[in-house]
Amino acid sequence: MDAEQTTQKRASRKSVAFTDEKLVVDADGNVTMVASPNDDTKETAMSHTARTPPLSAALEAFTDAAQAHTELSAADSAPAAAAAATDNGDGLDLSLLKKKKKKVAKKDDDAEGGDEAAAPAEEGAIDLSMKKKKKKKVVKEDDEFAKKLEALNIEGKEGDETAGAAPAAGAAADESVQDGDMEKGTGIWGHDESKPINYEPLLGRFFALLAQKNPDHASTGTRSYKIPPPQCLREGNKKTIFANLAEICKRMKRADEHVTSYLFAELGTSGSVDGARRLVIKGRFQQKQIENVLRTYIIEYVTCKTCRSPNTDLSKGENRLYFITCNSCGSRRSVQAIKTGFSAQVGKRRKMQQG
Amino acid sequence: MSIENLKTYDPFAEADDDSGQTKQTQEYIHIRIQQRNGRKTLTTVQGIPSRFDHKKILKVVKKIFACNGTIISDTESKGMGEVIQLQGDQRLKIKEFLISKDEGLGLNEKTIKVHGF
Numbered sequence: 001m002d003a004e005q006t007t008q009k010r011a012s013r014k015s016v017a018f019t020d021e022k023l024v025v026d027a028d029g030n031v032t033m034v035a036s037p038n039d040d041t042k043e044t045a046m047s048h049t050a051r052t053p054p055l056s057a058a059l060e061a062f063t064d065a066a067q068a069h070t071e072l073s074a075a076d077s078a079p080a081a082a083a084a085a086t087d088n089g090d091g092l093d094l095s096l097l098k099k100k101k102k103k104v105a106k107k108d109d110d111a112e113g114g115d116e117a118a119a120p121a122e123e124g125a126i127d128l129s130m131k132k133k134k135k136k137k138v139v140k141e142d143d144e145f146a147k148k149l150e151a152l153n154i155e156g157k158e159g160d161e162t163a164g165a166a167p168a169a170g171a172a173a174d175e176s177v178q179d180g181d182m183e184k185g186t187g188i189w190g191h192d193e194s195k196p197i198n199y200e201p202l203l204g205r206f207f208a209l210l211a212q213k214n215p216d217h218a219s220t221g222t223r224s225y226k227i228p229p230p231q232c233l234r235e236g237n238k239k240t241i242f243a244n245l246a247e248i249c250k251r252m253k254r255a256d257e258h259v260t261s262y263l264f265a266e267l268g269t270s271g272s273v274d275g276a277r278r279l280v281i282k283g284r285f286q287q288k289q290i291e292n293v294l295r296t297y298i299i300e301y302v303t304c305k306t307c308r309s310p311n312t313d314l315s316k317g318e319n320r321l322y323f324i325t326c327n328s329c330g331s332r333r334s335v336q337a338i339k340t341g342f343s344a345q346v347g348k349r350r351k352m353q354q355g
Numbered sequence: 356m357s358i359e360n361l362k363t364y365d366p367f368a369e370a371d372d373d374s375g376q377t378k379q380t381q382e383y384i385h386i387r388i389q390q391r392n393g394r395k396t397l398t399t400v401q402g403i404p405s406r407f408d409h410k411k412i413l414k415v416v417k418k419i420f421a422c423n424g425t426i427i428s429d430t431e432s433k434g435m436g437e438v439i440q441l442q443g444d445q446r447l448k449i450k451e452f453l454i455s456k457d458e459g460l461g462l463n464e465k466t467i468k469v470h471g472f
Contacts, residue, residue: 268389283390289472342435
């Protein structure tokens with residue numbers, strides 16, 4: 001199905017992505033890049049689709065609903081529906097927390113011995129975030145809507161048949177299955193095709209055309225912002241070297257110091273820059289962890305909140321405030337200064353202070 | 356992001372002690388993590404509103420999460436208020452606890468910021 005494919009494509013898309021393996025040049029051969037775009041989607045907690053639902057999100061919800069519906073009618077089993085729901089969740093980027101919560105909810109369901117639909121049980125769970133709830137509701141409504149639509153279609157078909165005006169070719173074909181290549185103009189998209197096209201393929205066509213005609217449309221978000229993945233080496237047992245900080249900063253057009261201070265503040269450690277402009281961080285960190293921090297940095301300090309373009313400048317404004325100026329849409333917004341916050345004394349120092 | 360200079364509240368007004376509302380329009384609760392030696396970590400929670408009893412929170416949290424913890428007093432944390440410090444990575448759990456309406460504080464999720472990797 002067309003719709004399904006587009007959904008999957010959309011699900012794997014992400015605002016901030018790290019480039020693929022082939023672009024990574026290992027310094028010592030220690031670092032292997034494991035993150036594939038799909039994996040990333042599941043790990044990340046930050047997505048712009050979740051923050052500002054654009055038109056594409058609406059479409060997504062719709063197609064998701066259709067998917068869920070078909071699956072429901074096919075198997076009518078709760079686990080399948082639940083699986084579909086989790087899959088759909090990728091579009092909205094549930095954080096790890098929510099995923100965990102969800103599992104718990106499912107377990108509860110099992111414990112009750114109820115083999116009911118998973119949806120109500122999940123709604124019963126307390127801590128699902130608003131985002132999630134919204135999503136659920138949308139799905140449900142759309143489900144009903146789809147059912148109604150189908151019912152209408154069936155009625156229409158019956159009406160046709162009673163009128164005795166059954167079309168020669170389309171008689172056998174199910175009304176709900178509408179095939180055909182949009183580009184080539186075959187099937188339902190044929191020039192002389194008079195059969196009414198369902199809403200869903202029409203909507204799909206609209207977005208396909210929209211994306212086709214406006215490749216740099218901001219709300220489609222097909223382009224994700226790519227930076228080289230951070231290279232993390234271990235120095236000794238307690239230090240991590242972040243090798244390509246300079247390169248990443250150059251790509252993001254941010255000062256090294258700014259990124260460094262953000263990293264230190266978030267990771268709750270300290271560190272230094274060595275001779276080859278590599279960053280030495282105290283503590284053991286994996287590449288994935290640094291990646292996550294970089295992602296939050298990009299979302300907070302690089303991307304423009306208005307048009308989501310990463311083409312921005314960070315400058316110090318009048319009153320010691322930092323401002324981000326977008327180069328593509330011209331918007332300007334203030335960002336918070338990096339604050340370290342409370343950090344506990346760890347290690348020998350603490351003992352010395354007290355003793 | 357909200358617009359900072361179009362707020363309706365009076366910045367010079369005294370914060371009322373009961374809710375602390377005037378003071379804490381943009382106050383976040385920060386949940387941070389720090390590495391200790393080995394695989395050990397610390398979780399610090401900074402900025403829980405003063406209308407809650409930190410000691411009680413700590414007592415409950417310690418029991419639920421099965422970890423130890425302390426309250427770092429105002430003087431020790433150098434003006435960052437009372438900070439709850441827990442052993443281990445309790446970030447997700449403490450967040451859930453802060454949000455949860457039934458067995459937690461029922462705070463708004465938006466006021467909580469989880470830091471770290």
